[in-house]
Amino acid sequence: MDLRLTKTQNMFKRAAADFVKVEAPSHIVTEWFRNKATFLPDLYRKAANLGWLGMVVPERYGGASASFTDCAVVFEELGRVPLPGPLFSSGVLSALLVLEGASEAQKESLLPAICSGRSIVIVAITDKGVDWGTESVETRLTNTTGGFVLDGTKRFVYDAEGATSFICAARMENGGIALVLVNRESPGISITPHVGFMVSVAEVRFDRVKVAASSVLGEAGAGWQILDGALQKALPILCAYQVGACQEIFDFTAEYTRTRVVFGQPIGRFQRVQDHCVELSIHLDAARWVTYEALWKLDSGLPAAAGVHEAKAVASEAYYQVCNFSHMVHAGPGTDYGHPLMAHSLMAHTLYQYLGTPLHHKRKMMDALYPRGKG
Amino acid sequence: MDFNVQADTQEISVFRKEVREWLQENMRGAEGLRWSATWSTRENEEEYQFRRKLARELGEKGWLFPMFPVEYGGAGLTIDHQLVLETELDHSGINLAAVFYTLARIVAPVILKWGTEEQKREFLPPMLCGEVSVWQVLTEPQGGSDIATCHTKAIKNGNHYVVDGQKTMVGYHHPPDFLWTLVCTDPSGPRHENLSWLYIPGNSDGITIQPMSLMMGIKNTVFFDHVRVPAFNLVGGENNGWRVANTHLELEHGGEGRVGADPLVERVVAYCQQMRVAGAPLMEDTSIRDIIADMMIELHAVHLFARRNFWHRYVREPHPYGGAQFRYYQRMVRLRNGERLQQIMGCDALVPNLTVNEVVDFEYVVRSGPGMLHGGGTLDTDRLVFARRVGLGRPTKETAPTTI
Amino acid sequence: MDFSLSPDTPAIAAFRKEVQEWLQENMRGAEHLRWSGIWSTRENEEEYRFRRELARKLGEKGWLFPMFPVQYGGGGLTVDHQLVLETEIGRHGLNLNSVFYTLARLVAPAILKWGSEEQKREFLPPMLRGEVSVWQVLTEPQGGSDVATCRTKALRDGDHYVVNGQKIMVGYHHPPDFLWALVCTDPSGPRHENLSWLYIPGNSAGITIQPMHLMMGIKNSVFFDNVRVPAFNLVGGENNGWKVANTYLELEHGGGGNVTEDPLVVRLVRYCQRTQGDGKTLMEDQSIRDIIADTLIELDVVRLFALRNFWCRYVREPHPYGGVQYIYHQRVVRLRNAERLQRILGYDALVTDLSVHEQADFEYAVRSGPGWLHGGGTLDTDRLIFARRLGLGRPTGEAAPTTV
Ligand SMILES: Cc1cc2nc3c(=O)[nH]c(=O)nc-3n(C[C@H](O)[C@H](O)[C@H](O)COP(=O)(O)OP(=O)(O)OC[C@H]3O[C@@H](n4cnc5c(N)ncnc54)[C@H](O)[C@@H]3O)c2cc1C
């Protein structure tokens, strides 16, 4: 047992912390979120130059062959901001998806571009808001001469705005699910941001979009298994991002209890305010340790499915509740869009849904541990 | 990071094998026993005798306190050995920290840290060898959570202290060999500077023990009536008791950590796999699965907090707020799990079951929700400690004391 | 006991019929409008005009404040009439308390209780007839929850007070006709004995209003720079403001009660009946039914608390702690419901839907969980008041003030 980060990981952590300090100071971040301007091409390029895209991708495809924990340490720092943009969705999730399911030729053409930031590849999975499973894939993929036609509307596509291509989950005529790579510039694609209490989420419409037969990722019909396989590895990185966010909120909330004075004393002397902080810390630390244990399992090649689903359930719930408890401590000023907490609140509500709610993942955890129909 | 508690080196795997074989040998005869919990409403003389014997046998090998120095009855081993012993005993359903009813696990480290050489040589070996039982005796009827307001007086008289007063809610259903007692040695002294710790032989004249039936079993009221205690038995210096208490309380308050996991979920799952309702096992019911998932996730987080605290303690970088956080959370989870059990198995959750170990007896778990909220301090005082350690509303943070 | 809101006597039945017909007539033209919440992120000029017009028409009949004396613009009616009006307007999706953006429901009772005859005759009729909008202006950047630490000064200068200072998080996105402001009239006076209330015309020279973008919509900072307010506009006596505040805050803190139902559950159920997920409607899903059941039960309890408070207010036996208990619980429930909506509806819970009334908009409901925790005091100050009223840790409980 050794619950410390390695030297290299501490270096990664410091580099990421230094980067966000310079590139994403709090007052600028609040403006991004207030204006919902969360795709920042310049920033994305800089992050790419630091090697944070495709960290877990093998070097021969342009990645860094880093461990999952290495990558998580970086994303934990990015979550503190919270740094928006498709660093996770393209640089981790899509990269892993390609790695997991694409043909060798597809890997060679896609991965280096994802890792360098030249391509931003975004997965578009569900056609529904509710439920996050195979049933939610309705967009159709129909055979035509020389290829396919893609038709349907993907809802709640996270980070759609910056995409140069989409990996779209589509229902084939035989009922199977295929993952199809589609260039964003293809005729028939339109993107409309969703309006509501969330960020970086848009509807992507595929209106009779033509795709080549060679655009199907890996084996047609195996789309969902490929996605599941990629999620198994990608989710804990997203969890680490949420852990970082929770840690940042904990830090600035504790600090606020020292500086905010009402009734003649710092509010941290009120037991009620302390109670909010206790609950906050429990969510934070539960998310932290469940996440890092899942990462350790992944890195050690141990069975990790249950742990990964658990981590997503705990971390998304934690981020959500940590925001709520911090709101209780900050009261009125914390609800002002000029306050850093609002960026986190928006992000927490969004990530609660992204790639499946806590309830969804709790059930997947149970299914991994105790398959149904086995008495 | 490495979460593995069984990543054995060559040397350690040899030790593990030794421990396993030893346990196989020495647990013989216990097959028919179902272990009682630390505080228990069960009464089983056979079990009690077995546990005391086991403790003595473990103690003889130094395995009760594996990391303590050999000269005091420990084994002088490393954290890795400690881990092996904890996990292997865990497999037998027993907890190294509470092989039988004694709080030596809290008292021994304090004496090791604060005792003089003579005191250590005298007091530690019997404790570390599992020969004596020790109670911790702090709480008073008036003071409650505020243990610094201590009315039990110990006044120096020649080579002795004379103790008078009353303590409440302490100990177990078996009598103590020693009472580790917080006393006031300077009734007119300022708060926090008038306390001391006495290691009082249980058979001293003037001690009366009166059992109290609490929700979780027997605790006692202890009356001290002119009890004469050798001055030698005052540990940590006269009127220095508050500082000594800090080491003590950090251990009691969860700072020691633990590596074993709560076996409750396994039993719940086994129950739900067997129990059929409307033709299908309960385990096929989505709502039941949802409830079990919540229980599991929360217990897992509790377990990881304990694991983290354990780690921090042994690398000697005490976690600033980990102890209080763990204890508070563990209790809240236990309280919620009490209700969850009733949701899952209905009235069955309220029936004691003597065929299983007490800690996985549903009725015990339901009861321990509210019943174990307050031992060693309440939810509220846990949160006070947390706030001080994080420095909420204060310019500086209180540091956690290093423990053993 | 009789929980029915409409077991009408013949007189009341006739009144109900009159109100129903009147509303049918006067709500014409509003069919396509979707009402905004009290604090709103929507902007709709047409709706705003309609609501102000409706308020004026209701006010003309004395129906905006049905139980207020006729001579001040009220209806001089009974609690039964008030109930009829509240429930009938509720059916049209509006709330009698906030037909448009004004806090007259809080300010009018305070002036009725504390104003001189001249003040009542001057200030009440425009307010009761729905002609003017009033903001409540208490919170300051430094003071926060501690409204008694009020730095906005109002110093007497001949027939006027001269006001200087800053308030925050007040008002709406439409400008106010009057500001009901807490001010300090004796900067060197003792705490709680140096406050007064001024009823300040919104168009006075020296007032600057700066919008703040909060989670629930626009609130404002108000700067007072040598604002001259006629001394006549000080209500309740100089330096007597703390006692006035008591009446006032009791209303804000839920002591008013209400009889309308939360439209959220109805919409939620309808939505779940229509929406397919996993091959069946959401309403067929056992675990979704469980979540809806929790939502339903909790909102029902909130509704019953409000009903109880309404009742206690109108029989003039104020409930000792009912107001804060209600406000606190309502907020906690709203926070839990926010997450429940996300669990049930997924991402759809986060999408603004302009085709329904804002109060039944899921996104609004999700946001108002955290966003509405603090208006008029926080969860923590609610609980402080609760403790005082019950006399927790004190020899006696504080009585709740009678309100109108
Ligand atoms: C199962 C069990 C085992 C125990 N074992 C032992 C033992 O081995 N040895 C021993 O000495 N004692 C033991 N105790 C006693 C235990 O330590 C006390 O119950 C505990 O310290 C609380 O004291 P009290 O019960 O008098 O509560 P009180 O102190 O009277 O507390 C009453 C209430 O006031 C709250 N409160 C008190 N102070 C504060 C504060 N400063 N801020 C906010 N809230 C506060 C408490 O949280 C509680 O809600 C045990 C108790 C139990 C239930």
Ligand SMILES: Cc1cc2nc3c(=O)[nH]c(=O)nc-3n(C[C@H](O)[C@H](O)[C@H](O)COP(=O)(O)OP(=O)(O)OC[C@H]3O[C@@H](n4cnc5c(N)ncnc54)[C@H](O)[C@@H]3O)c2cc1C
């Ligand atoms: C949607 C909305 C609408 C509002 N509308 C109005 C309005 O119309 N008019 C108006 O005047 N104001 C209005 N306000 C302001 C509101 O009244 C204040 O936000 C509230 O009084 C709390 O003050 P604060 O936000 O400065 O929090 P602070 O007082 O700074 O509180 C910070 C933290 O300390 C805690 N705390 C403070 N004192 C104590 C104590 N004694 N014991 C325990 N804990 C304590 C709080 O609970 C909180 O957790 C509105 C606010 C919001 C969010």
